[in-house]
Amino acid sequence: MKLPLLLLSFALVACSNDPAPSANSEQAASAAVAALQNSNSASGKTLYAACAACHGASGEGNKALGAPSLTHQQSWYLERQLLGFRAGLRGSHPDDAFGAQMQAIAKTLPDDAAVKSxxxxxxxxxxxxxxxxxxxxxxxxxxxxxxxxxxxxxxxxEGNDKLQAPALAGIEDWYLLQQFDHFGKGIRGNNEADRYGYQMYMMGKTLPDAEVAKDVVVYIQSLAD
Ligand code: HEC
Ligand code: HEC
Known part of the structure; x- marks a missing residue:
């Protein structure tokens, strides 16, 4: 009976690295979807009210809800991610519970013009x-x-728009590490139709292990200004 127990403990370790959305974040997600469904405003400020519960009133993020800050990503990148969620290119993998939440919210934005605003x-x-x-x-x-x-x-x-590679400095270290891990496991970007996500999926396998990935993220964090 030793082997199954060992496997179980591996599975538990794997899960503990990847916290699932809590009841609080599920509630915040339903509230955001309802607010967007009931809103007929095209104003960015009014639309953002549905985002603030998770991403913070000034886009500062909320670790407990798995929601990153949004202040250091370039706007072309934020827009492309929202369109990617809307198209189902991001947040569709069965192990991507946080991505699925964000996909449902992005799909409730009325149209692409609302994404821009x-x-x-x-x-x-x-x-x-x-x-x-x-x-x-x-x-x-x-x-x-x-x-x-x-x-x-x-x-x-600082990112490079010609390559569509986003800025990483200034974004939460825990979020960068989790995204890198998701690319490496194919939870994000493992779909050739997701052109830029797929590039990063290939890169997700290039670091030798999770310790080195953490070191890289610690270094990226030190570049933030
Ligand atoms: C229920 C909480 C919740 C709400 C409400 C919410 N988000 Fe998110 N958002 C998340 C989570 C969690 C992630 C991280 C997804 C992942 O792990 O891949 C995320 C990721 C994102 C990303 C990707 C950032 C990156 O660096 O890749 C963008 C852009 C985004 N959200 C924009 C918005 C906007 C705009 C709104 C409002 C219309 C919104 N979010 C509402 C939880 C939320
Ligand atoms: C070939 C170019 C390329 C290389 C090399 C590359 N990346 Fe990326 N990276 C990208 C692109 C493009 C994206 C945007 C993916 C998307 O649109 O989903 C990205 C996204 C990311 C994200 C997600 C950021 C967010 O806000 O969600 C992280 C984290 C990341 N890269 C870390 C790394 C690390 C660490 C390395 C080195 C081991 C690396 N990248 C090497 C092109 C690259």
Missing amino acids: VVAYIDGFKAKPAAATLEGNAKRGADYYSNLCGACHGPAA
Whole structure:
């Protein structure tokens, strides 16, 4: 009976890295969907009221709800992600419970013009970079980052619109690590129709292990200004 027990404990460890949405976040998701369904406003500010419960009044994010800050991503990237959720390219994998929540909300935005106006509103937020929550070997992370990530995300993780690679500096470390892990496991981006997500899915397998991925994220966090 030793083997099944061992497998079970592996499964539990795997789950504990990936917290599922809580009752609170499920409630916030239904409230946001209902608010968007009942709204006939095209104003970015009014639309954003449905987002604030999770992403914060100034886009500062909420770790307990798995919702990242939205203040350091470029607006072309935020728009493309919202369109990707709407098209089902992101948030459709059965293990992507947080992505599924966000997909349902993005699909309730009335149209692509509403996507643009909510992103324009978010673009007006000024926020401090997210605080560090992880510890690791930033020096080792820097080596891996400059060899494997910087060509697309930029030497200061400032992003590169020509390659559609978003800025990473300033976004929460826990969120970056979780997304990287999801790319590596094919939970995000494992669909060739998702052109840019698929590129990152291929990159998700290039770091040797989770410790190195954490080091890279710790280094990225140190670049935030
Ligand atoms: C119920 C909570 C909740 C609400 C309400 C919500 N979001 Fe999200 N959002 C999330 C979560 C959780 C994620 C992370 C998904 C993942 O893990 O892939 C996310 C991710 C995103 C992303 C991707 C960011 C990135 O760096 O890739 C964007 C853009 C976004 N949300 C915009 C919005 C907008 C705009 C609204 C309002 C119309 C909104 N969200 C409402 C929970 C929420
Ligand atoms: C070939 C170019 C390329 C390389 C190299 C690359 N990325 Fe990416 N990365 C992208 C693109 C494009 C996206 C946007 C994916 C999408 O649209 O879903 C992305 C997205 C991400 C995201 C998600 C950010 C968010 O807000 O959701 C993380 C985290 C990330 N990359 C980390 C890394 C790390 C760490 C490395 C190095 C190991 C790396 N990337 C190397 C192109 C690249």
